[in-house]
Amino acid sequence: MMIDSIKKPGPTVLVIFGASGDLSQRKLVPALYNLMLDHWLPDNFAMVGVSHHDRTTDDLREILKEGVSEHSRQDFKGNGDWDTLSESITYYKADFTDPEAYKGLAKELDSYDEKWNTSASRIFYLSVSPQFIEPIAQNINTSGIANNVKTSRIVVEKPFGRDYESAKHLNKKLRGHFLESQIYRIDHYLGKETVQNIMAFRFANAIFEPLWNRNYIDHVQITVSETVGVEHRGNYYDKSGALRDMIQNHLLQLLCMIAMEPPITYHADEIQNRKVDVLNAIRPFSSEEKVKDNAVRGQYTAGKVDGETIEGYRDAKGTDEKSNTETYAAMKVYLDNWRWKDVPFYLRTGKSLPEKNTSITIQFKPVSHQLFPCDATNTIPNRLVIHIQPTMGIKLCMQAKKPGIKMSLNNVEMNFDYDDAFSEATPEAYETLLLDVMQGDSTLFMRADQVEAAWKIVMPILEYWENNKDEDFPNYPAGSWGPKKADDLLERDGRTWLVL
Template sequence: MITNKQIAPTIFVIFGGTGDLNARKLAPALYNLYLEGWLPEQFSIIGTGRTQLQDEDFRKKLLEDINQFSRSGKAEKEKWEAFSQHLFYQVSDLNDFKTYKEFGTRIKHLETEWDTKANVIYYLAVAPNFFPIIADNLAKSKLADDSQRVRIVIEKPFGHDLESAKELNQLLMRTFDERQIYRIDHYLGKETVQNIMAFRFANSLLEPTWNRNYIEHVQISVTEQLGAGERAGYYDGSGALRDMIQNHLLQLLCLVAMEPPISFNADEVRNRKVDVLRAMRRFSPDDVRLSTVRGQYGNGWLEGKEVPGYREELKAESNTETFAAVKFFVDNWRWQGVPFYLRTGKRMHQSASVISIQFKEVPHFMFPPETADSIHNNRLIISIQPEMSIRLQVQAKRPGLDMILNTVDMVFDYKGTYSSEAPEAYETLLLDTMLGDQTLFMRGDQVEEAWDLIMPILTTWQGRKSLNFPNYSADSWGPETAEALIARDGFHWFTLPLNGKK
């Protein structure tokens, strides 16, 4: 079992220390890691930003953020005072080389005080246009020279398209080794997502049926009730395909479809994911027409409140999609011919992240004819949110004198099984960064393969303006054409009942 004794002294430099990501995710995650004994005895967190703050101002701000957003609730006075002594703030101009010299002075001071070399983690919680500027200045100021101890964490979006992703990879690789670069996708840190690998590869009864001979199709849905809101201006430069499918949903698909790794070594796991992306069928313009759907929400009512449409929030005309559904194929021995349906959207009826794996019908139906209408395919449902569960839907006889079959659930859910609270995704990923474990982080070639896969869709959509936007209302399941996409193959979209039960 890993302990904090195995974690080297660590210095976090958080670019964007006064921003929303640090407030909502990073600071609460680091505080929870501290509470549970996962931070090393010698650590320091340096927040940076343009805002003029003293250390005490910064600490006060983070206390308010942690009290509001931490899963552990409001900070206890004594524990907070001990933690806060490790928090510092530095006013910075990311374009000014002098700023980076000041970082170097701080780092040397801490290492002298601790009488040891420290791991240094640069966390880029800033807009993507600052990524190249920061990387270039870290290189010029010699703050990235120690490849054994220096790491850089980069939030999505990693590029805006294939070309920009390649350029960013090339820029980073001029300064850092691949083993120093942590491209973070918070979905991979979610407890249920990590359990996909455990569920698949630690249970011998699953692997013989995990292929095209038994699985009929796979669905991956990530839907949100929220609209773009105040982020509409930022979101308009992205859209659902870039924002969700290119990273989050394709990552989930890789975990479902990957071959068993030889070991849990980070590169071995990531190699198998890249294999999936390389095996996925590329799209022709005609494939885009037949196998993809895009949508944009209009106004409507959601939970008793009237909500505006996307264009009203943006205050402009826009052809950006807020909904995307795509049918993918993985052209390899295991999955040939099995469709993978991915969909994501805003202002949907439900906020949920669900993977549904539907198995084929039994080869021979031996039961009385009157039971034919009640029998359904077996289905494995992996729910990431709102509940965290894995349920296998099987057929069983209903109690009584007649042979009547119905669907029953064999359920593993976190709340019912474990008393301890699951860590937040950022807690897992920040700990892995300190440990130098890149298993849950994307490698450069993986990012480029994902972009390469969706570029034909993006190019086709950009070249063909949609004339029917908005084409779905708030509190719906998206455009009607999305249902038609899957109905043509004889299936329907799976939705998780709100109470998590069938």
């Protein structure tokens, strides 16, 4: 398949700090491999892997080859395709915190400009622990290797800060070295095909947008459930928890996509402005009572998921035996604006739950007048479900007459399934996001004010939970749908979590 070369990025050097780490092996380099197979990589492309380990370029290539062979969505044949990408990969040993190390890196980057006879775009991808972000950003700036503000970009992985103050501090430091337009704060959820499709679904179809408001929608549920437990991430997760790890970024991003006002243009700043509007409209948790009434936390104990025994969270390696870290979090939020006044948004996420599922459910209000006899219908309101993973699609639930002489209604579904509707392979989120960075498109990335607004929302909950130990922990068995208090959160409103 021929790709219009005009759409491909120009000459690019991708510098990955932490190049031999888990993210590079599982996501970044497999994404580059797939982009190459689909003819999206620049004709002049190079990747420089930077870390402090004593290894050679051949060592790095072999490590990354194993990652690609295991994690690429396309078949890895180990033939000339990999060789082509492998030849563009080099290794550079450096102490991230040593300014002197960046002088050698500068020579390496300059060599590509000389080789290609052009000024190539330089992308600095920070796949590193949070404590290295500031020194790397400072050394990139002071070394002069990112002096071209039009073609130099820095990509920062989550977690972006640990709380509002640290996120604000990090934004200030980054903007002291780079322009906001150069900073790409990545949330891989925004690169998922079905998340991007929310905008197309809402704003490219005239039949849905008139219904997308408080007059027709009863409530919205956003679920991100995982079957896995904490596994080998105990040391990290015990200092984070579900609210920081998932809700502050992923779930609030999904909420923004559902609740945002129609943008005027499909332009990065315009779309990000509308998302920030949503976050600023969320009603603050203004007191401890508001937190207790509208936020629920849980921690799993031993149980079974898919027939497999899962040890309790406190028994996992790296966790405190008296840990107060939540592995489940649910919350109810309201948006104080014209469109969504008094429509509750229910968010939940958790580990060791019965199924892996990321979905958004829009529950419409019941019909204003029940025309049919009670015995003719089960009176379930219309419902729209957007499936993000593991299945990808959109389902509209409605009422229809059952065949027969009597008037009897039943639930039916209209389904759009990606696999059935399209023959094209679905790119992984990191493929989309890496290509966007190369093309200088920040639409699917987070701006500084968006990150800080998201932290502001969850801070009252975080502070209350950290200052008040939950004496009921652990309070749900692995393999269940979470603590009973999460069910109570909806039942008080006459609603239930929807089984999807």
